[in-house]
Amino acid sequence: MTGFYLGVLRFRWPILLAVTAVTVWLGAALWPPEELAVDFSFEGLLVADEAERAELDAMRADFGEDVDKVVVLVVVPGAGGADADGLGVLAPDVVRAMDGLADALRARPELDPESVLAPDGLACLRRGEIHARCLADALARLDAAPAGAAADARRAYASDARAVAGSALYRGVVLGSDGRTALVAADFAPSASTADAREPLVAALPALTDALRARLPPGSEVHVTGIPVVEATYSAMALGDLARFVPITAALVALLLLLAFRHPRALWVPLPGVGAATLASLGLMQRLGEPLNLVNNVTGVIVLVIGVADGVHILARWQETRVPADPAGRRRAIAEVMARMTPACFVTSLTTAVGFGSLVTAAIPTVRSFGLFAAAAVMLAFVAQMLLVPIMLSVGAPPALPADGGRPRGLERRLAWVAAAIERRRRAVLLAFAATTALAAVGLAQVRADARALGELPADHPLALATAAVEEHLSGVLSHAIVFTAREDVGRRCASDAGCAPHQRCVLESAPAPADDGGGVGSSSRTRPPRTTTAASSSRRPRRARGRPRPRAPGTARRAWPTRRSSGRSPGSARGSRGRRRTRPS
CATH class of the missing domain: 1.20.1640.10 (Multidrug efflux transporter AcrB transmembrane domain)
Known part of the structure; x- marks a missing residue:
């Protein structure tokens, strides 16, 4: 050498x-x-293996992206001041401000305009018939009312606002139970499936939220969250x-x-x-x-x-x-x-x-x-x-070797003293080491896993504050979902195809009955082959029907039509009738 x-x-x-x-x-x-190539998504940490990746890809191929959304949470002060009717976050001025933000989000090319959800798009559900966008219509009537009819228009708006706030469908999901909290949410468009494509919107969010904050009552809070913002x-x-x-x-x-x-x-x-x-x-x-x-x-x-x-x-x-x-x-x-x-x-x-x-x-x-x-x-x-x-x-x-022949000096002398002290007190050192090891073993038995989303951020970080606000006023940032897949080779036993529902495959009565695998009637734990959609940049999302989307909190499941074979949509869903679940931050 x-x-x-x-x-x-x-x-x-x-x-x-x-x-x-x-x-x-x-x-x-x-x-x-x-x-630089960067990937600060949570999928790399939470999707454990290729099987889970395939399940996630297949779920996204059926229902689209599950966590690609941006959420703005608005928290107004308690009743009083300009809110004489006690409507809280559904007061006309607050709804107008949030509607302005919703319009700005709909105009962004990075977002799907049909997915934007704001309080003005909520329906009145506690009446004889469902009135879609009742808040928006009531607000339009209030704005157009002449001076003599303003009081009646305001009472009508307050009635509609209370009807919306009283709906259990919205409470804890879109509206806070205390009447002071609401959210504006939007999904990213399929074309904005990468961090680079989303970056312009993420960079523009501070200006958009500042404009919203200027229109809200004094003391109001505005929090921005969502997985793309977090990443x-x-x-x-x-x-x-x-x-x-x-x-x-x-x-x-x-x-x-x-x-x-x-x-x-x-x-x-x-x-x-x-x-x-x-x-x-x-x-x-x-x-x-x-x-x-x-x-x-x-x-x-x-x-x-x-x-x-x-x-x-x-x-x-x-x-x-x-x-x-x-x-x-x-x-x-x-x-x-x-x-x-x-x-x-x-x-x-x-x-x-x-x-x-x-x-x-x-x-x-x-x-x-x-x-x-x-x-x-x-x-x-x-x-x-x-x-x-x-x-x-x-x-x-x-x-150059020192003139004293290399005698230890400074730090070397101190280390030599420590070594000599350890040699003189070998038994005490061993006992101290054993005690420390035993104490460490006790602590090891108390180790607990803590995968709380954003838990490592400082308590005063804006994202940590946003997470705390969502957990306090709404249903939190984590969701569970189960995706069910019906058996593909067995449908209703009938005399002809005419006796089957559109989504069922008819099995003639003369055919032998399949053995039940324990997965329930018409269900199976066998899943279909996964799509080739990548989890990080899936853009093959089925188009939704035109019109306003049903309100849902970030990361909550979108309900599929009854004629589909699968239902439920949520981050990190598992497929199959065995009921496997996985939690993902949203």
Whole structure:
């Protein structure tokens, strides 16, 4: 191995050029930052395997996208002030303001105009006949009423508003039970199925909500939520953290190296290799199509912290080496130090890579890919250090042994004292270690899973406040759904096809009865082959009938027509009659 490193020193310029070229080529994939491949959706964390992905794709092929919506929640103060009728969020001025926001959302090309839901589109359901859009009609009559008829028009509007507010269908879903909360919601259009296509609307939402807030009574609250908004916020936060953490970590590592070695070579020996490995690792992910996500955005910091250790070990050994003055002797000394330290550094890097590589057994695809790329990044850092550290050691004057013969000083003296104290009190140290281990075991038994949506955000973050407001005033942000699939090969047993409903396949009475598989009459746990629709960019959504959509909270199920084989729609639905369920944030 000494001969190998002598060759590295002999051909140091070609090696430097090769390492620089590879680093520049891979690192070029990180520029410009706004074109980085990112995926901060929750699907990568919540969809565990290909079977669940197929179920989700099939459900979306039947019912369209399930969580691609934006929601604006309005909370008005308690009764009083301009709200003399005590209508709360259904007061005329508030409804007009929310209707203005709804019109602005309908005009956005990123949204499906037919899906926009606002209080003015709600129907009166507690009367002899259903009056669609009764609030909008009552508000139009109120606005058009002459001065002499304004009082009657206002009383009529108040009657319709109370009828809407009293409907159990809307309460806790579209309207808060306290009468102070309502939402405006809209689905993204099929053409806006990617984060880039949605970005203009997400960027425009602050201006739209500011205009809404200016028209609401003083003290009103406006909260924006929805999975696309959450994903865009996480993306901005994660990329900002990546841009900050890597330089900050590099600066802290450089400061610690200077304090430990008290010489500038502590910077130019270990940092070039680990810096090249950090850029190359992140660039490799982009070149191979692996987007930055909620898990792997820390890869740069991991490589920087772990990769610098090899250079530090070699530099510490070099500081203790008596280096000959002649160039040939110096090269020989560098090669011998590298040959002695390479096996230890290799084992250290390999065990770390194996630890990350073990994550390929995880059930979640995002975690699996993170483990694979982190393992590759650690080994890439090892290779970069083994090539660049000997070259960097040949730069500058060799280390001079202290005049006292290398007697420990400063930090070394303190560490030597700690080691001696541990040796003198072996039994006490072992007892303390055992007690700490037992305490950790007790804590391990109390570990609980907490997958609460947005739970890791600060309590005062706008998204956290929006989530808390939805949970307080409406039915929350999580939903459960079950998608049922009827048996496809068995229908009603009848004499002819005329005796079957349109959605049933007739089985003649002369045909043998199929065995019941325990899934219920006319049902089966067998599912159809999944569509080829991708979960991230599905655009093959069945067209809805024209007209106003039925109101529903974000993420709640859309009811299918009775003649369809499947019913129910919700994020993360499972297919089949076995009743499997999965929870997704919405």
